[in-house]
Amino acid sequence: MNQNSTRINGKMGEEISNKQVILNNYVKAYVKESDMSLRTSKIQLKIPSGCDDAVLLKNLYLSIDPFIPKHMKKEENYITPYKLNSPIFGYGVSKVLDSSHPNFKMGELVWGFIYLEEYSLIKDPNVLFKVHDKDLPLSYYTGILGMPGMTAYVGFFEFCSPKKGETVYVSAASGAIGQLVGQFAKNAGCYVVGSAGSKEKVDLLKNKFGFDEAFNYKEEQDYNAALKRYFPDGIDIYFENVGGKMLEAVLSNMRLYGRVAVCGMISQYNIEQHEGVHNLLYILTKRIRMEGYYVTDHYHIYPKYLEMVMPLIKEEKIAYVEDIVEGIESVPGAIVGLFSGRNVGKQVVVVARE
Template sequence: MGEEVKNKQVILNDYVKASVKESDMSLRTSTIQLRIPAGCDDAVLVKNLYLSCDPYMLLRMKKLEVDSFQPNSPISGFGVSKVIDSSHPNYTKGDLVWGITGWEEYSLIRDQSGLFKIHDTDLPLSYYTGILGMPGMTAYAGFFEVCSAKKGETVYVSAASGAVGQLVGQFAKSTGCYVVGSAGSKEKVDLLKNKFGFDDAFNYKEEQDYNAALKRYFPDGIDIYFENVGGKMLEAVLNNMRLHGRVAVCGMISQYGLEQPEGVHNLFNLIAKRIRMQGFAVHDYYHLYPKFLEMVVPQIKERKITYVEDIAEGLESAPNALVGLFSGRNVGKQVVVVARE
């Protein structure tokens, strides 16, 4: 019998219909044994260190056909954890891992298909919620695999200061592209231009006409659009795409909180301009994770890539941090510290 300890958890109270509020979640304290239960084969018990706040989590709070969070149960997401006990041959006590875990202090993980061992520990562990984890792989797969970017092309990134967008812009610059990003505040626009090296950036909240704004920054059109926003921005982009342009559809954060998503009314551009518009899910590309690390780890260590995190301390701060994503309150990757190693 292992030691029994308290286990603080973030619970989804009920399904969310539109946007998420802090009151849709609550903190609950249960107890957990610090060892794998008898007869529970191939399981891993972890202590959670860092949790990732990601926009897609709002979709899982809604009542969907599949993959919804369950009301009155802990929500889950990507995190960095330390193995406390294991009945799985690939994991031993003391291993550091990243992948899907519960929004709680301790989690019993029965499905390790989305779990990755952390071998490079001389970089901040929190980076495995971002640049070295799912958002980093998302930026890599979307830009290099989906868009097949080439030197000299023009690239537009929406939600460009977020966990994924800030990396897409830097990957574009290292490829020799011209890149412009949009964000929702002067602080974020300055970050894009002065810290992440974008060629230019604009505050979408100050633009009355997205179509005119894009014509201003891309007078000859856009070759690649990395889509994080959807709605009216996507509509404006399609008007400004070049012949044989590519759109990598990563997310549509402007639509997640709407009961009735907005339509896009100019899809004929896809035909007229021979645009390839492709949605993608990062887990389809996890087989490339070793290749991605080979590229990105040296660049981080040589400070050729910059990464910005927005840190919230304590599991009790997690609901507020998650809600803040949808008003653009975070600057950079939103991370919640549950416990420090």
């Protein structure tokens, strides 16, 4: 099959089954597979009458990301909780089956916010982006050409403003975002060190992604000593993915006028009581700029990102690793696996082959 063909289980207008991943109960600590289940509902293969500016999608690839469990907690602050007994949402790559929106046509490929299910009716297509380059694998739009790629770009270039020769530390460096930040930093002429949770991932950082050094944080008894070993003169830029004790150690090893882009704090997502962080005084004494961000605030510069990253991909100046599993029934296990280090690279679930 070519990239524009999709297996449709019924004819247009027909009512067919739609497998969905739903939330069974709100999570307090570590997410478990039993917190989710698979449900089969019915969906009609056309836009319902009176539903203007909507699109009906056949989902091809689902993106499994660390932010998903945050929405499984009943918190009413900046995070919108998933609804119980309803499909959970995330990112994915899809094909437009029907559209009542003037900007989207039948047969077009898109990526963006969808529900983790086989078919999705999206009533606000402003959360979708068109796939313009069909020569690259469509799964790339769950990662390097989608949200994780944009997240890496915004945090590193827009917030940290790297300079040639600076020192960069990336935690959770073998994941979808970390692997890209490290390579962006190398392309910018920086010295780059990453940490990961296994020998396999450390080897990947050094031998495939070109990090100058890498270490297994699980083998380190003292994070502060480990960072002094790799950064004897201090860290200029820290790309924060972990939080907790790692952030604490980094702050004491930052250089004057260092920058910290807070992309995530994965060590804090699955615990009921968040850990406190010492060494915050260093933010003042070392004049450190530390800023958190959500990539959704920055999608207006997506064309700028594509302009930078597309040549790197096509000229094979950047490596990218995916961890792909088959079938929507794999979603709960893939989500849980993110927090046990099961995946290597960007975790993707294939729902339908293009």
